Amino acid sequence: MSIFSRYAMDHGDNRALDSAQSVWSEQGDRHHLGTGPLLVVEGLHTGFELQSRTLKAVDGVSFSLDYGKTLAVVGESGSGKTVLCRSIMGLLPRSGVRTSGRVVLAGKDLNQLSPKELHKEWGRNVSMILQDPMTSLNPTVKIGRQIAESARWHLQLDRHQARRRSIDLLESVGIPSPEAALGRYPHQLSGGLRQRVAIASALACDPLLVLADEPTTALDVTIQAQILNLLDAEQAKRRMAMILITHDLGIVAGRADETMVMYAGRVVEKAPTRKLFFSPRMPYTRGLFDSLPRIHNPSHTLLPVIPGRPPDLASLGEGCSFEPRCSSAQPRCRTEAPPLVSGEDPEHLFACWYPVAAGTSAATSPMGAVGPVSS
């Protein structure tokens, strides 16, 4: 517990520092002091109450994220990655949703905060970048006001300071002629520029943690590369931590320090990104890698596929949720859910009774034309 109080102290000190100095000196020294875990999630469960049963969207997720690091959360739709993100933020409605577990950000348990206290965290310490910038920006409010809003509220800037900060932010996210852009509405910008504005507004108060939920899925590839590079640069400059939620393994490689694979609401594998890519242990992760169409494949390559489809979260069985689709499933998998544990390598966690042998590279495996072809 002592580490948490220490970070809380550091954090408090920083706040004092912030208000003492010019608050909007771009980065301040605020993030220099943090080392060790910034975010600790412990036993997070989120369930949606249906008429007769509970749909377990997030089922016992625990992890921690250090200051300034990037964690990628990879999974298919319905794997719980977005609900995990919203549970961390505390953005889910209170009725019909059951949440338990701890989400400790810089020493504060967000799940224990009142809505009012939570508002003070949003934008200030933790902010979010959503998939579709057209829906995450308010279409009726000019861009300048949308960006400045959180800075004015959290940092008590006056209008001129807020305006200057907005211009600085827009400039740093690469918006051409930022002063003119302040007076525009979101619909007047292209998708890529809108996402840059959304990033600027997420960064407005220099948060400690940014949750990026599929930030480039709605964008074209050339724009996607620009936005990801921008996020990388801003993250390095501001030393903020990031959780990058995506379904695309391609954008994770080389960008995330650690990668966590989710399946049916659970974390099934978590490892430093290189290790996960070069030696996936969970058959699901391995299957995902194998089924990716690669650009080096000759035309008409038959892709090895994972048969079947993800399970219905409302009727999960006792055992491993991947068991029905797994080629190496054994009787034990049906009756007992494997815990997330490490093998020989303490950094590499996986939830599987019969893991893929270590060292069988997926990232470089020759994608032959052979492989199981389902249905």
Place this chain on the structure above:
Amino acid sequence: MIDSVPESDTVSSGEPSPNDAVLCVEDLVVEFPVGRRKLHAVSGVTFQVGEGETLGIVGESGCGKSSTGRAIMQLPRPTSGKVIFEGRDLVAIGQKDLRDVRPRLQMIFQDPISSLNPRQRVSDIVGGPIDNHGLPSGVSVTKASRDDRVATFLETVGLDPASTMSRRPHEFSGGQCQRINIARALILEPRLVICDEPVSALDVSIQAQIINLLEDMKNRYGLSLLFISHDLAVVKNVSDRVAVMYLGKLVEVAGADEIYSRPMHPYTVALLAAVPEPDPDRPPSPEIGLRGDLPSPIDPPSGCRFRTRCPYVQDLCSEQEPPLVQVTPGHRVACHFPMGK
């Protein structure tokens, strides 16, 4: 400037000659009115799809790839140009003749769920084309022969006919709905299927299943495919030849392996560089040379349409539009200064 190879010696490269192509698109133009102005969705596109060939069309959103696909289907009819299918120009023929052609020209859409009528049962969705057009063999349809055929096709696309026939689309997942769409498109044994982003809405593990299914169907029924997608890796995996579109124009056309190993148009090069590769040892795409965003198709740039974003732009590019010329056999590029040349 480049020396263009004379048009006549095309054939050696696998590029179909107009005679043995299933589909010839000539100078296709699609424009939509926007107030008093015009949005130039497709501006003079020419290509062929050979018998049994898969032609991939790639490009970013707004490049006109879907408009091209729909214009071939005559949904809606293009502004001008020719779409020659089975020796007939679909743009010139009337609705009634078009109806005769439709059984052999089918389409699969991006969103598998919304392209199915939610109120119909699967047997009616997949059997619908038979009810409208009869059996491809011309034999008169009976209830039994219809249901038989529906069941056969559901089975070929990997669905269990007994349990699916009487259910409705909402009871299926996205991947299963796409299988139903494929069964519906194939039941009349078409020659050409236009696939407009058929796997973009699907999850990674399902995407591979559908790609493999399309390949399997293509081989089994001898189909020609026009495969439209924004995903270069997917296109590479299914196509024999690839055409790259930018702002309503074809900028490069070549064999799939050729275009990926020796791209010549700066836009193709940038597109390929931007593809995220799941390989941690390959550094994430460096700042690629593309500046800014796609210009508005209402007011496209003069000369080369790519010039506003091209890192190698020269004066000539704004003055003269580069024609799509053959640079090496089967490899066409629309650029005044193609790369690697």
